[in-house]
Amino acid sequence: MMYTIIDVETTGKGNRITEISIFKYNGETVVDEFTSLVNPESFIPAHITALTGIDNDLLKDAPTFAEIAESVLNITEDAIFVAHNVNFDYNMIRGEFKRIGMDFNRKKLCTVRLSRTLLPGHRSYSLGKLCNALHIDLVDRHRARGDAEATVILFKLLVSQPESDEVFKKFLNKNSREATLPPNLPKAVFEALPNAPGIYYFKNKKGKVIYVGKAIDIKKRVLSHFYSKTKKALNMVRETGHIDFEVSGSELVALLMEDAAIKHHFPIYNKVAKRTIQSFALFSYEDRNGILHLATNKGRLVSNPLMVFFSVRDARLYLEQMCADFNLCPKYCHLQEAVSECSHFSIKDCNGICKNEEPIERYNDRVLEAINSILEQKDDVILKEKGRHIDEEAFIMIKNGDYLGYGFIEKETTITHVDELEHYLIPQKNNMEVQRILRQRVLTYLAAVKKPKTNSEKGEKLSG
Incomplete structure (x- = not known):
């Protein structure tokens, strides 16, 4: 069998x-070698030069990857x-x-x-520390040829282990996922x-949470990270030493669990999820003529909003629906600004408050x-959700519009009152992301409820 x-x-x-080194090995000896600097056609950061010694001047006359691709x-x-x-290395070359x-x-x-399989018991399996523990000379650390040559010596040692044939065969099995x-x-x-x-936690070798994600299928979603070729995924996977998880029963509960876990751990690879969400608040006020207005503004500028939205579009669509449902005026709902009379393209049933054709009190x-x-x-x-197993259900509790948290309860448990x-x-803590x-x-649930529940209905078993 041949190896490179x-x-x-x-x-x-x-x-x-910026540099590549390949040793061809037949299981006993090196039979070929290809080593070359590579012009990346991009700038090399100073910290990379400090680590490798490779700078822009060194590579200006080096071949591009396209020129060495056939080799x-x-x-x-x-x-x-x-x-x-x-x-x-594989993903870099493939890229x-x-x-x-x-x-x-x-x-x-x-x-x-x-x-890890053939030489167990070492404190670290980084190339430098493993070579030091095995007394392998590692010359020109962080240069391609030096690291590749040390890996050749390590690989020879692995090949010589008594169980190597069985382990190699297992690792090369396409269903093993070892690679x-x-x-x-x-x-x-x-x-x-x-x-x-549920949710899953990527942890580094020291046990620190570096990423939190949610999934409908935890195992399948985690595996997708390993196939990803993005820089974030590659770096995150390299650091991962352990993965923990919590099952949720449903995607909605998983979303809530994910948000809480991110805000608790602040993982370095969850930058997008940690961004501040812009909110838009719906409020009312009375003008100098005594007419009540509905309007929106940035959430941070409204102290006691009637409702909060997370995009201008959602707020506008909601106001349009209010106008249609209650015959309100688009002008006084601030769907049209700087007009004397409303002339909205789709809302035609204003009763004339903007034309002084309707009493203010009635409007x-x-x-x-x-x-x-x-x-x-x-x-x-x-809100009822699927539980973590067949005999359980999950619930999400909201009181007076505020999210209080979630919980799990056996289906056989009798609940006589919601409290x-x-x-x-x-x-759990309420926040803008949770509200989003x-x-x-919640809107779907409320739309489906045609009348308030009686106390007896509220006291039904949760699984009812």
């Missing part, structure tokens, strides 16, 4: 290769791609081929994962993940009806 043992150096930002293809053909943290319109597909072996999993993640940890809704009565209908949406709401659910409640997550579900 490979290492690349990159620009870091931009993920372009890389030829030396790796019909050979197994081997590297220390193989997914990084360079993709940029020039070429495919690159090879079977892979990872010397980190092989070392797909992060180098520091035990396969047993991945296999323990459930095919169920204000309808505005108050609209406000009351909005305030009704701040009632107590219990008893608080014994099973897992309290729950908004449509």
Whole structure:
């Protein structure tokens, strides 16, 4: 069997290769070598130069990857791609081929994962520390040839282990996922993940949470991270040493759990989820003529909003619906500004308040009806969701429009009053993101409720 043992150096930002070294190994000895600097056609950051010694001047006359592509293809053909943290090097090379319109597909072996199996018990499996522990000379650290040459010596040691044939065969099995999993993640940890809704925590080798995600199928979603070629995913996977999870029963509860976990741990790879959400508040006021208006403004500028939205479009659509439902004037709902009379393209049933054709008192009565209908949406709401197993149900508790948290309860448990659910409640903090997550579900629920529930209806078993 033929192997190519490979290492690349990159620009870091931009993920372009600056140096590549390939040793072809037949299981006993090195039979070929290809090493070259590579012009990345992009700027090399100072911190990369400090780490590798490779700078822009060194690469200005180096060949581009396109110019060495045939050499890389030829030396790796019909050979197994081997590297220390193989997914990084493999994805870098595959990405360079993709940029020039070429495919690159090879079977892979990872010397980190092989070392964990065949050489157990070491405190660290980083190339530098492992070579030091095994007394392997590592010359020119963080240069492609130096790292690749040390990996060759490590690979020879792995090949010589008594169980190597069986382990290699297992790792090369297309169903084993050994070449797909992060180098520091035990396969047993991945296999323990459930095919169920919930959230998952990527942790580094020190146990620190670096990413939180939610999924309808935790195992399937986690695996998708390992196949991703984005810089964020590649870096995150390299750091991952463990994955924890919590099942939720439903996607909605998973979304709420995810939001709470992100705000608790502030993982470094959840930057998008940690952004501040812009809100828009609906409020009312009376003008100098005594006419009641409905209007919107940025949420932070409204102290006691009637309702909060998370886009201008949603706020406008809601106001348009209020106008249609209660015969309100688009001008006094601020759907049209700087007009003397309303002339909205779709709302034609204004009764003439803007033309002085309707008494102010009558118009204000309808505005108050609209406000009351909005305030009704701040009632107590219990949303039912699937539980974590067949004999359980989940619930989400909202009181006076405020999210209080979620909980789980056995279906056989009898609830005589909604307040008893608080014994099973897992309290959570209310925030803009949670309101955004729950908004449509609450509106759908309220629209389906044609009349207020009686006390006896509220006391029904949760599973009813």
